[in-house]
Amino acid sequence: MDPLRIVFLDRDTLPETVEFPAPRVAHELIPYARTAPDQVAERIQQADIVITNKVVITAAMLQQATRLKMIALAATGTDNIDLDACNRRKIIVSNVRDYAIHTVPEHTFALMLALRRNLLAYRQSVVDGRWQASGQFCYFDFPVRDLSGATLGIIGRGALGEAVAEIARAFGMRVQFAARRDASTTTEDYTSFSNVLRTSDVISLHCPLNAQTRGMIGADEFSLMERKPLLINTARGGLVDEHALEHALQTGQISGAGFDVATQEPPAADHPLVKLLRYPNFILTPHVAWASEEAIRAMAQQVRDNIEAFCRDAPRNVVAGFHG
Numbered sequence: 001m002d003p004l005r006i007v008f009l010d011r012d013t014l015p016e017t018v019e020f021p022a023p024r025v026a027h028e029l030i031p032y033a034r035t036a037p038d039q040v041a042e043r044i045q046q047a048d049i050v051i052t053n054k055v056v057i058t059a060a061m062l063q064q065a066t067r068l069k070m071i072a073l074a075a076t077g078t079d080n081i082d083l084d085a086c087n088r089r090k091i092i093v094s095n096v097r098d099y100a101i102h103t104v105p106e107h108t109f110a111l112m113l114a115l116r117r118n119l120l121a122y123r124q125s126v127v128d129g130r131w132q133a134s135g136q137f138c139y140f141d142f143p144v145r146d147l148s149g150a151t152l153g154i155i156g157r158g159a160l161g162e163a164v165a166e167i168a169r170a171f172g173m174r175v176q177f178a179a180r181r182d183a184s185t186t187t188e189d190y191t192s193f194s195n196v197l198r199t200s201d202v203i204s205l206h207c208p209l210n211a212q213t214r215g216m217i218g219a220d221e222f223s224l225m226e227r228k229p230l231l232i233n234t235a236r237g238g239l240v241d242e243h244a245l246e247h248a249l250q251t252g253q254i255s256g257a258g259f260d261v262a263t264q265e266p267p268a269a270d271h272p273l274v275k276l277l278r279y280p281n282f283i284l285t286p287h288v289a290w291a292s293e294e295a296i297r298a299m300a301q302q303v304r305d306n307i308e309a310f311c312r313d314a315p316r317n318v319v320a321g322f323h324g
Contacts, residue, residue, distance in 0.1 A: 007044055023307040023308050046067060079209045094309075107234055150174070204234075
């Protein structure tokens, strides 16, 4: 049997310090630092297995990839892959799961704490000489609020949402999980979507991006936020209408926002989130919530494990494709 041809389309989405563990099967690994959209079809044409983190693979790109048997995602999200096309072609798609169980919740709380206590604004004021000018041991230019006693609304109750809830309870926060936006009834474990928006002091997003969740927080939703909460998004760009976010922040519908994701990555200079950086109550980080060294190593290991499982005819973490 000829060695499997494995193509990694975006190796540079992993740091150089993390070595990608080679699958323990006969193979040839061809890593590309990056792959532009017009390069995808050619690069996957002769591949048996494709590894990708964020490169988009469409049905048209798959047409000439007659050897392709598996797409191994180096991520949990699947919105960059045409899953319907993979189902039709019987191409197994496997993702990685729960590798970011510590890093994303920790980043979520880093954003939450920085905003709730106005750390960026106070740091900048010290840089600008305000402390010396104040003439006393402290000053109160920006509000400081505790997390203890605050209500946290979590949208998305997967492993990450549950991990965030566990940390929140340790801070003394009251936690409520939002039911689906279109749910007609709720159970005692969930609060209606609209009530979460109305009653939360902090709202944190931990759900996938799909047809049901795209634009789930827009102008109408911001208008419901009676407690002027913080909005934290370490999940996916596109969950929030970014123009509506800009308006909500500028008009005080929310007290601040911390985002690690954007609809366009990297965002252009005139992107709404970039324009909001002039406000001290907005923090934008470059999609690194997932990127602790420990998490990246666990993710790379899981990609290898998924490939090896597929080669044993026992694919795991399957999100598309048929087997048997």
